[in-house]
Amino acid sequence: MSDTQRRRRRRPIGTWPAVGLTVAVLVAANLAVHRWTGLFGSFGLVTAVAVSALLLGVLRWAGGTRADAGLxxxxxxxxxxxxxxxIGLVAVVYLAGALLPATRTLFEDRRYEGMNGSELTMRVLVLVPVGTVLVEEIAFRGVLYGLVCRARGAAWATTVSSVLFGLWHVLPSLHLATAKPALTTVFGDSALGGALAVLSAVLFTAAAGVLFCELRRRSGSLLAPMGLHWAVNALGYLVGFLLR
Known part of the structure; x- marks a missing residue:
């Protein structure tokens, strides 16, 4: 068998078909979790693990390596x-925000009402790291970033990954304006206010995606954005729960 034939066997699909397949999997997973079962259901955890493994398989199918995924x-x-x-930096920032009256209201969230300690622990130690951080970082800063970076470089990889990361948050942001009192004050509770809140969430998460991609690039590891991502979400839950 020639070297060309071996390469073809190792890489049966090209980069852009692999990107398209990755996006298709993410669209299906987003609908499955947010439309059909709810974000924090057990099916959401199973979906997150399955999607993460599937996307790493797509990367490998396209000839990618663990280095391409940041692993x-x-x-x-x-x-x-x-x-x-x-994580330490986020903890310090959140502590300061919780202690200052001007920023304390930013942590208020009606979704904390009725939550107990065991539910908080489940979110912080299981649902956030597995149901959110694992699948999102592998998908956007791992597989998508790795695929596009090989073809077009880091700038293109950051752009594609971050735009798609922003769009990924459309469905989970649909009721954001009414869940967080601070946002209700800004956007109101009308349909227009809700749409503006969703748009703001998409833009914010896209900008966060740029930061996560840069962390991935500078550290050379997916663990860096994973750590920041977990800290922002999990410590946010913790502070909001304690301040309710």
């Missing part, structure tokens, strides 16, 4: 150090 063994220690530093 090369040699980068994990460096990525872990970045992650710990970023």
């Amino acid at each position: 090369a063994p040699g980068t994990l220690a460096r990525g872990a150090r970045w992650a710990l530093a970023l």
Whole structure:
């Protein structure tokens, strides 16, 4: 067997078909979790794990490596150090925000009403790291970023990944304006206010995606954006729960 034939066997699909397949899987997963079963159902966790494994398979099918996904063994220690530093930074910022009266209201969320300690623990230690961080980081800063970066470079990879990351948050943002009192004050509770809240969430998460991609690029590891992503979400739940 020639070298050309071996390469074809290892890479049966091209980069852009792999990107299209990845997007199709993410659209189906987004609908499954947010429209059919609810974000925090057990099916959501199963979906997150299955989608993460499937997308890594797509990357491999396109000839990608663990390094393309930001999971090369040699980068994990460096990525872990970045992650710990970023978690500490978010903790300090959130602590300051919780102590200052001017920013304390930003943590208010009606979804915390009736939540108990065990539910909070489940969110912080299971649902956020598995149902949110794992699947989103593997999808957007791992597979999509890795595929596009190989074809067009880091700038294109950051743009594609971040735009799609913003669009990924359309469905979970549909009731955001009414769930958070601080946003209700800004946008109101009308249909227009709800639409503006969704648009703002999409733009904000797209901008956050740019930051996550840059962390991935600078650290060389997916663990860096994973750490920041977990800290922003999980510590936000923790502070909001304690301040309710």
